[in-house]
């Protein structure tokens with residue numbers, strides 16, 4: 001057996017691999033993300049989708065109808081644009097793939113891809129193959145991932161701080177332990193883009209097909225890639241919504257920058273990407289974090305926040321403020337209010353993607369204008385670029401009825417949307433920012449008093 005070479009770039013992201021930093025720590029060279037000594041990690045039990053099952057505040061009849069609507073065709077069908085039977089049918093089609101994996105190990109209290117990693121189908125019993133140096137191994141893994149359907153692939157070091165402190169058990173409605181095998185050193189992050197034209201119809205069931213299809217395609221890519229790695233004699237644990245936080249890994253793997261909407265904004269698709277991860281012990285070279293001006297754009301652009309129907313996105317600067325238990329504690333960053341977001345999804349009867357649709361980085365980058373805009377947003381002319389981009393109205397909502405009528409679903413053949421939510425006026429915006437800041441200060445003062 002040839003012993004594989006140790007990766008020369010496989011340095012842990014953080015010096016003290018496994019506990020919180022003693023002093024605030026910049027993440028991925030970003031000025032807007034800082035990990036403080038108060039960082040605790042995250043329990044999946046506090047995730048909004050878990051709380052929708054156990055927390056009496058959210059586990060209501062309407063929430064159960066929302067969950068059921070993904071499998072019961074007519075549960076939330078109504079006479080509203082984008083919520084007809086065919087819209088739900090379109091959305092629910094791809095969910096069957098992810099649901100199949102989730103249901104497969106139910107008897108063992110596992111929901112593969114949601115609360116648990118995908119069950120391995122081939123343990124690494126064979127001798128590890130010689131993959132050459134970590135750089136060429138990374139190149140081959142990335143090539144394979146693309147063959148299996150990945151749109152983006154990046155590699156970074158495994159960081160236990162992004163691993164959930166506990167997983168959620170659907171059987172007991174409480175926490176269960178996370179078990180990561182010894183020897184995991186690297187994380188392969190696989191990005192699958194969501195379809196641009198579908199996202200343009202958010203917030204409707206028609207638009208939610210983009211997430212459903214992204215999940216289904218991502219699951220297939222992850223499973224195939226994990227099997228490839230195991231067949232080469234290395235460990236491979238495939239994760240989707242389970243086990244660890246996707247966004248920090250995607251950023252660290254050089255796939256994009258963190259945005260005000262809480263998503264990783266990529267150069268290729270903006271925020272329109274779903275990220276899966278594979279934890280492995282295969283020695284692989286790492287990618288470096290990327291910077292193309294997103295942070296600076298988010299400081300002056302509040303489109304996602306202005307167009308979020310329940311106002312769940314922060315208008316202010318990055319901070320360690322948490323809205324509720326579904327936020328991660330101890331990281332200075334832009335944070336969204338998951339409770340407000342989830343409530344809106346439940347009431348609407350389907351998932352929303354307004355914070356993706358309206359982002360100036362959400363573009364079809366096969367077009368010259370989109371490339372020019374991305375370039376401008378990376379320069380001090382970004383304010384002007386945002387004004388121009390606004391005028392182009394490329395982020396208006398497309399009516400699902402127009403999309404269904406179109407020949408091929410392409411946005412250029414669709415009629416101009418008439419139901420685009422108008423931007424709130426400046427005064428209302430300022431008042432809202434002030435109210436949010438005041439509430440935050442009050443909460444911080446109360447916390448300080450309680451200590």
Ligand code: SF4
Pocket residue numbers: 304307308309310311312313336340341342344345352353354355356
């Ligand atoms: S998904 Fe919709 S409701 Fe949730 S934060 Fe984004 S815009 Fe707001």
Ligand code: SF4
Pocket residue numbers: 259260261262297298299301302303304305358359360361
């Ligand atoms: S819409 Fe604007 S503020 Fe929100 S993530 Fe995109 S660039 Fe940042």
